[in-house]
Ligand SMILES: Nc1nc2c(ncn2[C@@H]2O[C@H](COP(=O)(O)OP(=O)(O)OP(=O)(O)O)[C@@H](O)[C@H]2O)c(=O)[nH]1
């Protein structure tokens with residue numbers, strides 16, 4: 001049963017060309033602008049009203065939405081879409097609270113990882129993208145996962161047990177510029193093994209720094225996961241940072257990434273904008289994870 005659920009879910013992400021309409025960006029990003037750090041981040045009731053698309057506009061958004069299991073795309077209404085994302089909330093969403101978190105262990109190799117069959121989400125991305133910070137924010141603990149300004153802080157596979165029933169896994173970052181070539185190769189051989197053999201993996205949160213221009217290594221990673229039918233959610237980090245004047249803005253980066261990925265996927269990948277500094281999308285990301293987890297658990 002578990003496996004059937006998982007395979008169906010993963011099939012949603014199979015990499016086949018598809019049309020993609022990024023209209024949702026217009027609604028969520030261009031009308032609201034990227035939020036400033038420590039400001040009120042969720043759109044206010046007035047803003048939501050202003051930005052509510054007309055029914056014809058919503059029809060053009062519809063094809064770019066991530067529709068979870070248990071829902072038909074035609075049945076989605078605008079209020080089912082999570083803010084700052086293309087994610088629709090479906091019937092499997094629920095149980096999104098984090099009541100308890102426990103660091104279980106650090107493992108050097110996959111064979112040392114916990115074997116208790118709880119569903120798990122792997123958090124991956126380039127060094128310094130904010131993986132450990134996001135985990136701390138999700139579980140509302142300041143330093144349960146160790147963070148650092150210097151890339152390469154997380155070196156092991158760290159399992160955090162949530163509510164005694166599912167795991168978040170903090171993995172070492174890739175693309176650490178000053179790491180030796182052999183260390184970088186090791187990262188790939190190690191993680192490939194983890195993703196292909198870990199049968200409790202519900203999905204991957206692929207973190208992408210929204211404040212730096214598109215990185216080939218992130219695209220390569222997304223495509224590798226897609227080719228191997230591993231379900232992923234694109235989590236754009238550091239969306240509190242506005243680069244005024246020159247420099248790349250988060251919205252432009254997110255659009256560029258989506259534009260490139262859309263050629264490879266039959267169905268739109270779920271994406272969400274976050275900030276661990278301000279808590280943007282914390283609850284919504286947990287809700288999304290709950291629907292993936294609950295479906296996997298059928
Ligand atoms: N402004 C801002 N800074 C962030 C955010 N998330 C993380 N950072 C900062 O980015 C740096 C790296 O964060 P980490 O969470 O350690 O990154 P990581 O991906 O776990 O890094 P490695 O373990 O080295 O792979 C730290 O200085 C964080 O404070 C965010 O949402 N906004």
Ligand SMILES: [Mg+2]
Pocket residue numbers: 131132133146147153154170
């Ligand atoms: Mg880390």
